[in-house]
Amino acid sequence: MRKPFTPHRKLPKNCIPESYPLPPTPYPLPPTPMTQIELHNIVKTYPRQALPAAAEVSLHVASGTLVAMLGPSGSGKSTLLKLIAGVELPDNGDIRLDGQSVLDVPAHKRGAVLMFQKAYLFPFLSVAENIAFGLKVQGVSQATQHAEVRRMLELVELPGCERKRPAQLSGGEQQRVALARALVIQPRVLLLDEPFSSLDPTVRQTLQEAVRRIQRERGITTLLVTHDRSEALAMADQVALLDRGELLACAPPQRLFARPPTRRAARLMGVTTFLRGELAGGQLRTGLGTLTVCTEGVPPGQATYAIRPEHLRLGGAPGPNTLPARILSQTFRGEQHEYQAQVGDATIRVWAFQPLDAPIGAQVFVQFPPEHLFAVDDDEPEGRHKHA
Incomplete structure (x- = not known):
């Protein structure tokens, strides 16, 4: 029979992965505490980088919620996680957990x-030993370790894998073990830096669902970094959009998807068509033509409206709120067909569930339903306005 892992088995120096800060308080712990996170005007810069990684970012994460930080590479998402964890320090601003500043609290005491x-994972340890590592550091009894390991393996749906080594596990199973190791010490805050990005789609979705289920059951305040819009929308209570170190918006996913507040936020939400013109009497006069729009809350004058590609409609005949167009390309994407169409001197993208009976180069009409056109604050330079 294989010997259990005991303290006299020496670990190599520097063997603790950087992803595994030591637990903050002695075991046993009460149920996972509800912890809120507050970032106040966080500034972080790096040498030889033109833009700051964080430019006066303020963000509130309510206790027990999951907030997804969505943005392109280099937008500052991972930097914010490191600042919260205490791996790095901000140049300016404050970080608070439950109202208390943690700037002077070392990483291993932040929870x-x-x-x-x-x-x-430690390759030379079994699954059980990997999960129990934090408890062992805390001096927890072997009986408690065994009980907690079994409980965690049930939680991440890997019962019976105690004796396996990491090399015997799939990528998804390894991430489940890493999640169990993180949860067994009952952290105050769980910080996820693209933990699913290297997994195949089926495993990724399964693990996303498992993490969301566990997070809700245990009420762990969680921040998820991702560049995958569908992942953010599916998992989060709130989605925070970041770009070039700036926090553009933070709102529930359904609201942010339907009505992003700015042009840059809309791009991150998949909006590709923007119309800028003079707004008067419910009409938006643009260089492409005049369209009827909703003007509630929008003052007359220069305005920018946006519309999602799935809300545009292609047809062979003119109608209400249509503009003439020419089909440039068609791409079949499984559930939908994607069209590129030229309207005036602009190129727009249209998604359709049924193919249009028209060849490439055909003259068609694009309809802009007024109920789907919404105003956004224009926060982009003029050079990006023509092409989505």
Whole structure:
């Protein structure tokens, strides 16, 4: 029979993965505490980088919620996680957990656990020993360790894998073990830095659902970094949009998807068509033509409206709120057909569930339903206005 892991088995120096800060308080712990996170005007810059990684970012994460930080590479998402975890310090601003500043609190005492794209499991330890590692550091009894390992394996749906080594697990299973190792010490805050990005789509979705279920059951305040819009929308209570170190918006996913407040936020939400013109009497006069729009809350004068590609409609005949167009390309994407169409001197993208009976180069009409046109604050330079 294989010997259990005991303290006299020495670990190599520097063997603790950077993704695994030591637990903050002695075991046993009460149920996971509800912890709120507050970022106040956080500024972080790096040498030889033109733009700041964080430019006066203020964000509130309510206790027990999951907030997804969505944005392109280099937008500052991972930097914010490191600042919250205490791996790095901000140049300016404050970070508070439950109203208390933690700027002077070392990383291992903040109660935050980081999970990365890679699981960072100890290859020479079994699954059970990997999960129990934090408890062992805390001096928890072996009986309690065994009970907690079994409980965690049930939680992440890997019962019976105690004796396996990481090399015997799939990528998704390794991430489940990493999640169990993070949760067993009952952290105040769970920080996820694209933990699903290297997994195949089926495993990714399964693990997303598992993390969301566990997060809700245990009420762990969680921040998820992702560049995958569908992942953010599916998992989050709130989605925070970041770009070039700036926080553009933070709102529930359904609201942010339907009505992003600015042009840059709309792009991150998949909006590709923007119309800028003079608004008067419910009409938007643009260089492409005049369209009827909803003007509630929008003052007359220069205005920018947006519309999602799935809300545009292609047809062979003119109608209400239509503009003439020419089909440039068609791409079949499984559930939908994607068209590129030229309207005046602009190129727009249209998604259709049924193919249009018209060849490439055909003259058609694009309809802009007024109920789907919404105003946005224009926060982009003029050079990006023509092409989505």
